[in-house]
Amino acid sequence: MSALQPIKLYMHSGAVGGPNPYKVLIILHYLNIPFTKVATDDPKAEWFVKNINPNGRVPAIEDPNTGLTLWESGAIIEYLVDKYDQKGKISVKEGKGVWEAKQYLHFQMSGQGPYYGQAVWFHRFGDHMPDGKKRYLEQIERVMMVLHNILEGKEYLVDNRLTYADLAFVPWNMPAQQWPVLSDPLWKPYQIEEKYPNFVRWHNKLAALDAVKKAYEP
Ligand SMILES: N[C@@H](CCC(=O)N[C@@H](CS)C(=O)NCC(=O)O)C(=O)O
Structure with a gap:
């Protein structure tokens, strides 16, 4: 990897901003790909939208x-593992798992991120x-229930x-567990801990990985 030029990652500059860039980070x-962060606190800026x-x-x-x-975090993840994870450290190169991994990434992109994002907005x-707040908390709970069921008897997806x-699920589960705006209500x-222990165990194990901790270092 050392011969590689660093990839530019555009993301906000705060210690913790919106969750989606953390998926890429x-x-x-995890893959030790060289990168530099480009502080992008106004992604609606003309130069950014244009270029x-x-x-x-x-x-x-x-x-x-x-x-x-x-752009689009799911597409970026697919690109990075295709290009820079040829040995399959965190990607699957043959068998059903190739498609199952994509299935879960699509579920994350369409079924987790947008619902959690709406919950943050309404809160x-x-x-x-109040109906909006309730609706999206219920949807988060539903996603956690689905993941809990999938993870019955399994360590990973x-x-x-x-x-x-x-890994793609971690950054939206962080605020659900840790940011007061979502975790308090x-x-x-x-009763997430009590009702969905497979989900909580899985998330906590992922959150403890070095690559995840490094991504959240200021
Ligand atoms: N589907 C997109 C969502 C990207 C997204 O919503 N990013 C947020 C940060 S988490 C953002 O840029 N918000 C700033 C804005 O909407 O102006 C992805 O997964 O990359």
Whole structure:
């Protein structure tokens, strides 16, 4: 990897910003891919929208080794493991697991991130819309229940080993467990520890990985 030029990762500069860039950061750390962070506190800035991501959001990457600019965290993860995890350290190269890993990544992108994101929005700005708050907390609980059921008798989602599919869920489960805006109304009131122990055990094990801890270092 040392001959590689660092990949530019566009993300906010705060100690902890929105969760999506952390999905990419964890993968970069886990695979020891050289990278530099480019502080992007205004992803709606004209230069960024024009040159990097027309959707005005982070994360995005520029890979000088291939000339590729890419946005959408799920696509970035797929690119990184395809290009820089040829030995399959956290990706699956053959068998059903190839597709199961993609399935879980799609579930994360469509079934976890957007629901958790809406929950954050309603809890920050939706005091006048209590139904919205309730709806998205219930959806988070439902996603946790689904993961708990999938993980019955299993340590990891795919092929009983750690893959990018597991890691992709970490950054949205962090705020659900730790940020007061979500964890206060959710974690204890919805009895997450008691009702979904497979999910909690899995998340805690992932959160304790060095690559995850490094991603959250200031
Ligand atoms: N589906 C996108 C979502 C990206 C996204 O919503 N990023 C947030 C940070 S977690 C963002 O850039 N928010 C700033 C804004 O919307 O202006 C992905 O997974 O990359």
